[in-house]
Amino acid sequence: MDYSKLADMLFPDVSMTPEDMEKRYPERNLPEGAKVTRIAPSPTGFFHFGGLFPATVAERLAHQSGGVFYLRIEDTDSKREVEGAAEFITKILGYYGLNFDEGVTADGDKGDYGPYTQSQRVDIYHVYAKQLVRDGRAYPVFSTDEELDELKALDKKAEIKSVDWENEAQARREAMLKRREFTMEQVEAELAAGHRFALFAAADGDPEKKIKITDLVKGTLEIPENDEDVVLLKSDGIPTYHFAHAIDDHLMRTTHVIRGEEWLPSLPKHVMLFRYLGFRLPKYMHIAQLMRLDENGNKKKLSKRDMGANLDDYRRMGYSVDAVNEYVMTLLNSNYEEWRMQNPDKSRLEFPFSIKKMSASGCLFDIEKLNDVSKNVISKMTAAQVYDGVTEFAKTEDPDFYETLRADRAYAESILSIGRGGAKPRKDFALWADVKPYMSFFYDKYFTRQDEMPAGKDAADIKSALEKFVETYDENDDQTAWFEKCKDIAEQIGYARETKLYKKEPEKYKGHVGDVAAFIRVAVTGRQNSPDLYEVIKILGKSKTTERIAGQIKLL
């Protein structure tokens, strides 16, 4: 068969050659060892939490080596595309600090290797499609519109489950071989009839033979050669992932392809395609999937519908960007936590990220661990940083609290300063959403008496203690002087000055100074638990404290 003629018939409008492409997208001029990586999402309007893992690896590897990290939008499936999804993606990547050097931005493409949206690269794909036909490595398969509709209607997932594997494999093989047989006249007739074609690559592999390929995280893989004809172009002329991957990652000069391990089974196809196209194979890194536990206690891939699968949920739940990134790093590099302990104040960007420290196996998402990491992250922030974080969160998730915080920033920050900044800071918050319940009693509009006075105490004693407290309270007292007064009050109502004294001889006293503190705490905060009472009262101020205590006394 005259493949050159076939190529011209199939792609009459393609005049450029692969050589032209090489000239248009030359090798990058980068220092030795610089890595070029990418993140290549589909614009579905949904960013998977698990997507943060390969994205983080790609970003770190590129920027740590003085290379390039770019964003490519893989919109080859128009059925799944969602309006505005590309903007959403750039926004959320920016939110999580994954800053790319090239790619699709709100102001158009940035970089010399574009377009960075696959639907705008159709001409480029067709250059190589034509070349493969000319080489006798690709062939057309014609379909009528009806047949296409049938294909589209197939529920592939449901079909796979009920398949008779042995017969199916045989039938597929026969169908494949049959598709490869056609004459030039048939092609001419189909084209004349206006039928559309999909372009297939003719596989030349022998599945009995294995090829060895090194994956940077999995190690040396032995995979069978590909013997399955791969769809290159769909009937609408748009490439499949496989074809676009080979061409784009070559022309954009990607050095490291970092993606989820669900791609591992199609690696033989990609290896074949790179060979057919005469491209050098990039280095591959297949990252294990993030798992969840199903109702039977088995690990399952964290899929779109699962709780916590949507990255944007974490912002809505009130996790800080730093906490999420920190957690991701602990899972990506096994020595990250150790490094963090030794370098508590450094940016995670200073961590020497290493491919060797990545795990080959998939891990279970652990929200307890995320919470712990998050508490540590927030405990190291200043009051101002916490204020900013919680305010930003409340802006969309709790407008009323947002207004409250904004009304008096200094007041809010003084509350958030309690127990912050020292060597052993408080760790009250895993989420921004935890802040409001923690500090709500400082605001009259949120204040409620949610806890009772300690059980078994005489109301008259409580009342007496509270009255004495109001009488003796002096805003100028330091913490020691303040607590001495509490001890005095304890003594006056027949309670022990020290908790230890009471524990030694409980029969001698009605209670101890801790009880007195509890009376005051409940009266002032409405709770049995609160941050340091001395600080709380100081921030609340004398008049409000007095008012709260008066309110309590009425209830006794």
Place this chain on the structure above:
RNA sequence: GGCCCGUUGGUCAAGAGGUUAAGACACGGCCCUUUCACGGCUGUAACAGCAGUUCGAAUCUGCUACGGGUCACCA
């Protein structure tokens, strides 16, 4: 079912022939403490199984089991 990947405490994991098999989270106990939140000390808990190589195996090899992924004109 074929192919591929994986398997050290409940979870994340260190470990690369000789270790009392780290550490973190979670859980329990004790201490500190005016409550809470911290902090300190401490405890429970693991090499999937079976063969083989070796003086010696969590580490090497093979098989089995289990778990996961994938088998679209989706990505």
